[in-house]
Amino acid sequence: MTQTQETPTVISPEALLEHWQGHRRLTRKMIEAFPEDKLFTHTIGGMRPFSGFILEFLGMAVPGLRGVVTGKWENAFDLPHHQKKEPPSTKKELLQQWDETTEEMNKLWAQIPPARFAETDKAFGQWDGTIYFFVFYWIDNEIHHRGQGYVYLRSLGIEPPAFWDRS
Amino acid sequence: MTQTQETPTVISPEALLEHWQGHRRLTRKMIEAFPEDKLFTHTIGGMRPFSGFILEFLGMAVPGLRGVVTGKWENAFDLPHHQKKEPPSTKKELLQQWDETTEEMNKLWAQIPPARFAETDKAFGQWDGTIYFFVFYWIDNEIHHRGQGYVYLRSLGIEPPAFWDRS
Numbered sequence: 001m002t003q004t005q006e007t008p009t010v011i012s013p014e015a016l017l018e019h020w021q022g023h024r025r026l027t028r029k030m031i032e033a034f035p036e037d038k039l040f041t042h043t044i045g046g047m048r049p050f051s052g053f054i055l056e057f058l059g060m061a062v063p064g065l066r067g068v069v070t071g072k073w074e075n076a077f078d079l080p081h082h083q084k085k086e087p088p089s090t091k092k093e094l095l096q097q098w099d100e101t102t103e104e105m106n107k108l109w110a111q112i113p114p115a116r117f118a119e120t121d122k123a124f125g126q127w128d129g130t131i132y133f134f135v136f137y138w139i140d141n142e143i144h145h146r147g148q149g150y151v152y153l154r155s156l157g158i159e160p161p162a163f164w165d166r167s
Numbered sequence: 168m169t170q171t172q173e174t175p176t177v178i179s180p181e182a183l184l185e186h187w188q189g190h191r192r193l194t195r196k197m198i199e200a201f202p203e204d205k206l207f208t209h210t211i212g213g214m215r216p217f218s219g220f221i222l223e224f225l226g227m228a229v230p231g232l233r234g235v236v237t238g239k240w241e242n243a244f245d246l247p248h249h250q251k252k253e254p255p256s257t258k259k260e261l262l263q264q265w266d267e268t269t270e271e272m273n274k275l276w277a278q279i280p281p282a283r284f285a286e287t288d289k290a291f292g293q294w295d296g297t298i299y300f301f302v303f304y305w306i307d308n309e310i311h312h313r314g315q316g317y318v319y320l321r322s323l324g325i326e327p328p329a330f331w332d333r334s
Contacts, residue, residue, distance in 0.1 A: 009176030010183050010284045011299045019303060044211065045321025117177045132178045136186060137331075140310050144330055147314030154212025163311055164304075 013117065017109045020139050021102065022166030027057065027146050028098055029161040033153055036091050042152050050152055053145035054094055055087055060138045061101050064123065065108040068116065068131055073124045180284065184276045187306050188269065189333030194224065194313050195265055196328040200320060203258050209319050217319055220312035221261055222254050227305045228268050231290065232275040235283065235298055240291045 011019070031039065031054060040051045067073035088094045117132040127134070153160045178186070198206065198221060207218045234240035255261045284299040294301070320327045 009281070010178050010180055010302070011176075013177055015299070016177050019300075023307075044318050045324070047318065047321055114176070132182070133186075135177070140190075140307075141330070143307050143310040144314040144317075147311040148318050150311075151211050151214065151315050151318040154214055157212070163308070 013109070013112060013114055016135065017106070020135075021105070023139060023142055023146075024057075024061075024098070024102060026161060026163070026166055027054070027142060028095065029165075030146055030149050030153075031091060031094055031098065033158060033160060034091070034149075035156070035158075038152070038156060039091055039094075040089070042156060044152060044155060047148065050149045051088075051094060053149065054098070056145065057138075057142050058097055058101055060141065062104045062108065064134060064138050065105055065112075067121070067123060068134070069108050069111045071121065073122070180276070180279060180281055183302065184273070187302075188272070190306060190309055190313075191224075191228075191265070191269060193328060193330070193333055194221070194309060195262065196332075197313055197316050197320075198258060198261055198265065200325060200327060201258070201316075202323070202325075205319070205323060206258055206261075207256070209323060211319060211322060214315065217316045218255075218261060220316065221265070223312065224305075224309050225264055225268055227308065229271045229275065231301065231305050232272055232279075234288070234290060235301070236275050236278045238288065240289070 030050070034042075034050055038049075040049050043049050063074045088097050117135070118130060120128065120130050121134075122128050123134045129137075150160045150163075197217070201209075201217055205216075207216050210216050230241045255264050284302070285297060287295065287297050288301075289295050290301045296304075317327045317330075
């Protein structure tokens with residue numbers, strides 16, 4: 001039996017970070033594609049505006065990775081958009097926080113021991129699961145809500161950025 | 168250096184299949200949640216109806232995994248929804264094809280050598296990349312368009328199934 005068969009892998013930690021950051025580059029293009037006012041106001045069917053999704057992503061990425069690295073999880077209600085301090089209210093502020101998060105994610109990711117991904121933990125003190133499951137959940141949640149943003153843009157007559165372009 | 172560090176892994180092939188099938192169980196619930204007529208007709212902003220997304224998912228999953236297993240890719244234009252034969256036109260037919268695909272995927276997945284995920288290939292004879300990238304692309308594409316289906320349902324006043332519930 002070869003070593004590869006003993007520890008079969010689909011994707012390395014390094015490649016998964018690039019995968020996530022690629023998705024985040026696309027999400028960033030989506031933020032840019034929204035007209036400033038629609039970003040904070042346009043909704044369909046009683047859902048949150050696209051800015052609401054972005055605040056959720058920001059509230060999961062760095063707080064989540066801090067939990068992965070340290071094993072200490074901030075309470076979900078302490079996430080940025082639940083805090084008393086004012087959340088970003090302009091596209092410029094959102095993009096700035098997005099880019100700061102990008103840098104912070106890279107720093108945190110580098111501190112995750114590879115074996116950590118298979119460990120179980122209680123994310124944000126509430127959800128039991130394996131670390132890889134949490135990471136995929138955060139990525140999938142971003143894809144899910146960003147897809148909803150595509151409908152928002154289309155309903156405004158705006159062509160969204162190509163889904164496949166993660167540059 | 169330990170073995171784990173030499174071949175660091177985030178997720179095993181077995182766990183990735185379960186991850187995908189979990190997402191597919193949620194997508195199946197979405198198909199069920201749509202009223203029969205709206206499944207094939209309801210759109211926003213000139214996009215495809217939800218059934219159109221489902222046909223795309225069906226056209227990627229088994230044909231894609233066949234390419235992964237055999238290295239031979241069907242031309243994308245030969246995918247089911249491009250074929251001359253009639254695509255499913257009722258919810259019952261869509262669900263039946265969905266379930267057949269579930270079984271076929273499990274059989275194909277079992278035939279993928281673990282080392283295959285890191286290989287490069289040209290998916291459907293058109294897209295250069297690594298196998299793991301293609302697999303994530305198919306999953307991500309399903310999450311993306313399914314999220315759009317959530318907006319369709321909300322715009323119809325229908326509560327969609329919970330995103331986190333993959334049972």
